[in-house]
Amino acid sequence: MNGKFKLVQNPKVKSQSLNISSCYNDTAKLQRNTTADNWFSSVLLAEELLSKRITFVGTIRKNKREFPPQMVNTKGREEKSCLFGFRNKMTLKCDPNFDDQKSIDEATGGEKKPEIITYYNYTKGGVDTVDKMCTTYDTARNTRRWPLAIFFPLRNTAGINSVIVFNDVNKENRMRRRRLLRERSLQLTRPFITKRLGMKMIPRELKRKVEVIAGLSTSTETITKPKKWKSGRCAKCPRSDDVKTSN
Numbered sequence: 001m002n003g004k005f006k007l008v009q010n011p012k013v014k015s016q017s018l019n020i021s022s023c024y025n026d027t028a029k030l031q032r033n034t035t036a037d038n039w040f041s042s043v044l045l046a047e048e049l050l051s052k053r054i055t056f057v058g059t060i061r062k063n064k065r066e067f068p069p070q071m072v073n074t075k076g077r078e079e080k081s082c083l084f085g086f087r088n089k090m091t092l093k094c095d096p097n098f099d100d101q102k103s104i105d106e107a108t109g110g111e112k113k114p115e116i117i118t119y120y121n122y123t124k125g126g127v128d129t130v131d132k133m134c135t136t137y138d139t140a141r142n143t144r145r146w147p148l149a150i151f152f153p154l155r156n157t158a159g160i161n162s163v164i165v166f167n168d169v170n171k172e173n174r175m176r177r178r179r180l181l182r183e184r185s186l187q188l189t190r191p192f193i194t195k196r197l198g199m200k201m202i203p204r205e206l207k208r209k210v211e212v213i214a215g216l217s218t219s220t221e222t223i224t225k226p227k228k229w230k231s232g233r234c235a236k237c238p239r240s241d242d243v244k245t246s247n
Helices: 018-023 043-050 106-111 115-123 126-136 146-169 177-198 204-214
Strands: 033-036 055-058
Touching: 033 115, 043 055, 055 115, 126 146, 146 177, 177 204
Parallel strands: 033 055
Antiparallel strands: none
16 A cells, blocks of 8 residues: 655545555555445546456445435335445445355344455454554654654554464464564664774673674673772871761
């Protein structure tokens, strides 16, 4: 997908839903699906995405002009009944071969929900789930620079994608997200940590800790606590002048 910045000189889009289509580049024809709510859904968007070999599932408001009047009027219809509408290559069903028995999800039991409804309910919370995962291990910081404001969400999303790709490739050695992010962060910071070893002004104790963190030391026994030297008595004051008390 293409990231777009909201600037003053950006050309106006006829429909808010077309902003979704503008985020997809023309070369990303991977036969994917997009799920959206009624704020972005429109027939124009579905046709635009279909031209890019991207299917679209979403809810649409009743006041849209493309909405058939037969679906608006629910009087006289049987309870828990479904009405399917078709237009060219657009349909309310995932399978292009229409069949009444296959259109209803049998797992819903007596509710008799269509497959397209169960699919929408299953995928509609994807954005909320990603936002929650990004908030759990958020890398964002307060900033007034807009490049950083864009970079932080990209880094959060990259962390989620890295866990998905890693666990998919290493199915026998799967790793939890917290552990994977910790190891990746150490790998990214280790070159900067080892760079400080060449600095002559850093304390010796800090240098030993850097060696352990960077893996240059074979044992952690090299890290010792600094010795506490006992302060000596004043050389000018003789012991005869001491005023000692006892409880």
